[in-house]
Amino acid sequence: MKPKKSNFDTLNKRIRWYRKIHRLTGFYLFAFLLIVAITGILLGWKKNSFGIISADNHVGTTVSTNQWLPVFELNEIANQQLKLHTNHAISTALDRIDISPDKGQIKFIYKNNYYAIQLDGANGNLLLVEYRLADLLENIHDGSILDKILQTNTNFFKLTFTSITGLAIVLFSFTGFWLYYGPKKVKQNNSI
16 A cells, blocks of 8 residues: 655655755855864874874973972963063963973963973973964864953854854754655655
């Protein structure tokens, strides 16, 4: 017994509707999804980028932290090195301090730029001035680059960007499934 013609018409209309949604969403969100894809690939490779995306940690002279200089003194040295190697007017506001006793080094990561200074914890010698490309890529990847540029404290752009791109991927998955499965179902019903 053949299925009713109205079932075929309903299925065909649904497939056309999904195709239209898929096409329009893809057209309008192409740039967003391309940004997320490219930065995601680069972030996935950051540890294997030979120091291009994420710099290697350097090793200090001693892992014994009781022989290290005080953190406030190391911070002053890091700020001086940052200004010396970049721009005298650069902000020295800290985002965080990463202490790696097992490597004998301390890293000062700055908030308002993408720089970090690695110092030997024991003597304060400069190990590396790092431009943190991975942090920049992460900010582009999640849309928070606009919050940073416009100095918003609300994460408005990050939340908007991640919500739009996340929902678009869910929508693409759903409509893409129906664009694959729907014609198979129509073909199967026509052969009955």
